[in-house]
Amino acid sequence: MAKFSRLEPLCRPISEMNVTSFKRRVHLGIPGPNWQICGEAAVAHRKLGAEFDGLLCPRKDGGVIDLPVDSSESVSGGFTTHMIDPLLDDAFFLAWSPTTKILFGYIxxxxxxxxxxxxxxxxxxxxxxxxxxxxTCAVEFGVSPMLESRKQMVARGSLFGTPAFRWVPARSQLHTEYLAFVTVAESFPGSVRWDDGESIQFAP
Structure with a gap:
C-alpha cells in the first residue's frame, strides 16, 4: 500500500514512482497494447524520442530492440516509458528467470x-x-512517465493524453494499493489477474 499525506495548507504535484531493479538476466512482461517513447538514448542503440506501440523499440540504425528480453549486446542501455492501455483495469509487470524459474512481479x-x-x-x-x-535493469511504475523537475512535470501536463503527475490536495491523504508476488514457474505466463484481495491468477 502507498500512502501520501499533505499536512501543509498548499496543494502539491507528485511524481511517485516505485522502483525494482534486477541484476540477473530476466524476461520482462507488461500488458499491451501500450504506447512508448524512447529517452536517454543518445549514447545507446535506441532511437532518441521514437514513439512506438508494443515492446519493440526502434534502433538508431534501423531494426528494433526486443525490450522483454535482455540485450545480447556487450554494451547497451537506455530508458523507455510505457503508458498502460487505458482500457485495462489492472496493470502489471512480470520478471521471470529462465535459469532459476523464479517469477516476480507487481500488479x-x-x-x-x-x-x-x-x-x-x-x-x-x-x-x-x-x-x-x-x-542491471530497473522497472518503475507510477504516476509520471519519466523523472523530471516539478516545473517540467507541471509544464508537460500529460503525455499521450494521460496525466503526467498527480495532485495531492492540501491537508489530505491519498491511498493506493498494489500487490507484489514471487513464485516459481516452469514457463513465462502471458498475464496475471488480481481479484482485489490477496490472490492472483496467471494466464498463458
Missing part, C-alpha cells in the same frame, strides 16, 4: 499508476558509480 490499478518505465544499464556509462562495470 496494481491502472487508474492509480498509469505509467511504467524500463531503465537498462549494461556496461554503458563510464561515469561513477557505473564505471562501465554495471549490469
Amino acid at each position: 496494481w490499478k491502472r487508474r492509480d499508476f498509469p505509467w511504467l518505465s524500463r531503465w537498462e544499464e549494461n556496461h554503458l556509462r563510464p561515469d561513477p558509480p557505473w564505471n562501465s562495470r554495471t549490469l
Whole structure:
C-alpha cells in the first residue's frame, strides 16, 4: 500500500514512482497494447524520442530492440516509458528467470499508476558509480512517465493524453494499493489477474 499525506495548507504535484531493479538476466512482461517513447538514448542503440506501440523499440540504425528480453549486446542501455492501455483495469509487470524459474512481479490499478518505465544499464556509462562495470535493469511504475523537475512535470501536463503527475490536495491523504508476488514457474505466463484481495491468477 502507498500512502501520501499533505499536512501543509498548499496543494502539491507528485511524481511517485516505485522502483525494482534486477541484476540477473530476466524476461520482462507488461500488458499491451501500450504506447512508448524512447529517452536517454543518445549514447545507446535506441532511437532518441521514437514513439512506438508494443515492446519493440526502434534502433538508431534501423531494426528494433526486443525490450522483454535482455540485450545480447556487450554494451547497451537506455530508458523507455510505457503508458498502460487505458482500457485495462489492472496493470502489471512480470520478471521471470529462465535459469532459476523464479517469477516476480507487481500488479496494481491502472487508474492509480498509469505509467511504467524500463531503465537498462549494461556496461554503458563510464561515469561513477557505473564505471562501465554495471549490469542491471530497473522497472518503475507510477504516476509520471519519466523523472523530471516539478516545473517540467507541471509544464508537460500529460503525455499521450494521460496525466503526467498527480495532485495531492492540501491537508489530505491519498491511498493506493498494489500487490507484489514471487513464485516459481516452469514457463513465462502471458498475464496475471488480481481479484482485489490477496490472490492472483496467471494466464498463458
